[in-house]
Amino acid sequence: MASLLKTESLSKSFGALAAVAGVSLSIEEGSLHSIIGPNGAGKTTLFNLLTGTFPPTSGEIFLGNQRITGTPAHQVAHLGLARSYQRTTVFPAFSLLDNVWTAAFATRRDWKGLLFKKSSSYDDVQERARQALGDVGLAEKQNHLAREISHGEQRQLELAIALAAAPRVLLLDEPAAGLSPEETRRMVELVRSLKGRYTIVLIEHKMDIIMRVSDRISVMHFGRLIAEGTPAEIQANADVRRAYLGGMAA
Amino acid sequence: MRKEIVLLLISVVLLPFIVRPAIATEIWIFAMFGLGLNLLLGYTGLLSFGQATFFGSAAYVAGWLLKHYGINVLFALAVGTGVGALSAALVGYLCVQRSGLYFIMLTFALNQFFYFTAYQWTSVTGGEDGMPGIPRPSLLGLDFSKPIVYYAFVSAIFLLSLWAMKRIVEAPLGKILQAIRENEVRAAAVGYDVPRFKLAAFVIGGAFSGAAGVLYAMLFGIVPLEAIGFVFSGNVVFATLIGGSGSLYGPIIGSVVFIWLSESMSTIWARWPMLLGIAFVIVVLFLRGGVVEAWHRFSRLRA
Ligand SMILES: Nc1ncnc2c1ncn2[C@@H]1O[C@H](COP(=O)(O)OP(=O)(O)OP(=O)(O)O)[C@@H](O)[C@H]1O
Ligand SMILES: [Mg+2]
Numbered sequence A: 001m002a003s004l005l006k007t008e009s010l011s012k013s014f015g016a017l018a019a020v021a022g023v024s025l026s027i028e029e030g031s032l033h034s035i036i037g038p039n040g041a042g043k044t045t046l047f048n049l050l051t052g053t054f055p056p057t058s059g060e061i062f063l064g065n066q067r068i069t070g071t072p073a074h075q076v077a078h079l080g081l082a083r084s085y086q087r088t089t090v091f092p093a094f095s096l097l098d099n100v101w102t103a104a105f106a107t108r109r110d111w112k113g114l115l116f117k118k119s120s121s122y123d124d125v126q127e128r129a130r131q132a133l134g135d136v137g138l139a140e141k142q143n144h145l146a147r148e149i150s151h152g153e154q155r156q157l158e159l160a161i162a163l164a165a166a167p168r169v170l171l172l173d174e175p176a177a178g179l180s181p182e183e184t185r186r187m188v189e190l191v192r193s194l195k196g197r198y199t200i201v202l203i204e205h206k207m208d209i210i211m212r213v214s215d216r217i218s219v220m221h222f223g224r225l226i227a228e229g230t231p232a233e234i235q236a237n238a239d240v241r242r243a244y245l246g247g248m249a250a
Numbered sequence B: 001m002r003k004e005i006v007l008l009l010i011s012v013v014l015l016p017f018i019v020r021p022a023i024a025t026e027i028w029i030f031a032m033f034g035l036g037l038n039l040l041l042g043y044t045g046l047l048s049f050g051q052a053t054f055f056g057s058a059a060y061v062a063g064w065l066l067k068h069y070g071i072n073v074l075f076a077l078a079v080g081t082g083v084g085a086l087s088a089a090l091v092g093y094l095c096v097q098r099s100g101l102y103f104i105m106l107t108f109a110l111n112q113f114f115y116f117t118a119y120q121w122t123s124v125t126g127g128e129d130g131m132p133g134i135p136r137p138s139l140l141g142l143d144f145s146k147p148i149v150y151y152a153f154v155s156a157i158f159l160l161s162l163w164a165m166k167r168i169v170e171a172p173l174g175k176i177l178q179a180i181r182e183n184e185v186r187a188a189a190v191g192y193d194v195p196r197f198k199l200a201a202f203v204i205g206g207a208f209s210g211a212a213g214v215l216y217a218m219l220f221g222i223v224p225l226e227a228i229g230f231v232f233s234g235n236v237v238f239a240t241l242i243g244g245s246g247s248l249y250g251p252i253i254g255s256v257v258f259i260w261l262s263e264s265m266s267t268i269w270a271r272w273p274m275l276l277g278i279a280f281v282i283v284v285l286f287l288r289g290g291v292v293e294a295w296h297r298f299s300r301l302r303a
Helices: A043-050 A073-078 A096-106 A123-135 A151-164 A181-194 A207-213 A231-236 A238-248 B002-018 B021-044 B052-069 B073-095 B100-120 B147-170 B172-182 B184-189 B194-220 B230-243 B250-265 B273-286 B290-302
Strands: A003-014 A017-028 A032-036 A058-063 A081-083 A169-173 A199-203 A216-221 A224-229
Touching (some): A017 A216, A017 A224, A123 A181, A181 A199, A181 A207, B021 B250, B230 B273, B250 B290
Parallel strands (some): A032 A199, A081 A169
């Protein structure tokens, strides 16, 4: 299998803090690749680099054969990279349908009628938006406002916005953050159902989830990659146990 | 939506019988000015404190051409729309990269820059005395020197711009601007070049405000220096917030309230701006959606 997303010695420093330090990562097309690591390990910063939120201090990013280092966020979205956020980042006063509509329209092949055509008359966008809401199980609530639904539903919406872009790569930053055990179970099922349809990079804290869904796992610690392998290999890795699993997985 | 349109058409017909035609005309002109501002304020969530820059620049340029070359009224409107858009492109270009207080201060500072340019450039603008002698040339046999005829013309232009603005905010552009207002980070992440869309809001809003400036110059036959000053910029923000920045019709209602109050009260009671102050405090504290929200709450209560 070919690698779809690749980084070479990717680094980002905030002043004296090396949040991401020399990360070389290769994500296979169609796989679910997880990134784990303790708080502050640099996982979210890595996503911010991949999606062009800010440019890296050094290193390179490739999508397929294309070098995308330094490409700004709004252009990255058009290349087929979509992300969800650890802290819910939606459009609060919009209906759920408008939330996903906005994402679906952005990646449409053209923006004809941008100024004068009625938003509701883009059948293809409408269809893709409904599909994305349906995929996360929010179809019935499409007319509710995003700020009025529960935290759990907002986490589902967070994912739907990423899906609505019809991306090649899905970057999910702790989709189960703050969810109850029951909600977490459903979120895991949801992520599992997306497996195979997208190339997925998943940041997650909860070890049981990671071990169940991942094809491969990379472990970050103080900005560095300290291990990579299959779930079984990671569980057996002594460094990982010492750095991370020892305290967490018990 | 239907109900609002019918109500508006009735108001347009009745207004010149309730207040003097000149004041009625000023109300719709000020409403157009507010429509332009509200694309930035209400839809994009950008508090522009310099909208008079576009209103005033357009009034001066079109006014000057009317005065010296007696250009066609429609051409004057087109020029004003263009000048409004162009000056907004310039101001917008400098402002869209900033946010929060810096953004507001910069729109204000640039407004001051335009104001002092007009103040100093007396040979063209007349400085403090304003630019008098702006004609209202007839169009297709319509004699605009008759107040009621000019009122009808302004009403038609106003309704046309309202229709255009309605189309814009109901099109994807309107949704994208609101998405930027709701969450800039996410809007960029899903694929929108946020600064460019903000600039588009400036340019389109500036075009509407510019057209209003030309109608204003022809209404009073003069471009007063205040037309490009910060008090005007403040007034339109004020009126829009009172009317309700969250709605397409907010600036229109705000204009009716603001102009009507200022015209009717200023002769009776010198301290009338206090009333506006009180209205403003009420809006800020209890009624974020202005008169429009008050109306919605009232209708729900009745239902
Ligand atoms: N914009 C920023 N400016 C300054 N420091 C930052 C910035 N973003 C992240 N950091 C710092 O970089 C380090 C890595 O943060 P990051 O959010 O990437 O960690 P994380 O692995 O996602 O942690 P968590 O599991 O808690 O989400 C932290 O020390 C954090 O404080
Ligand atoms: Mg994080």
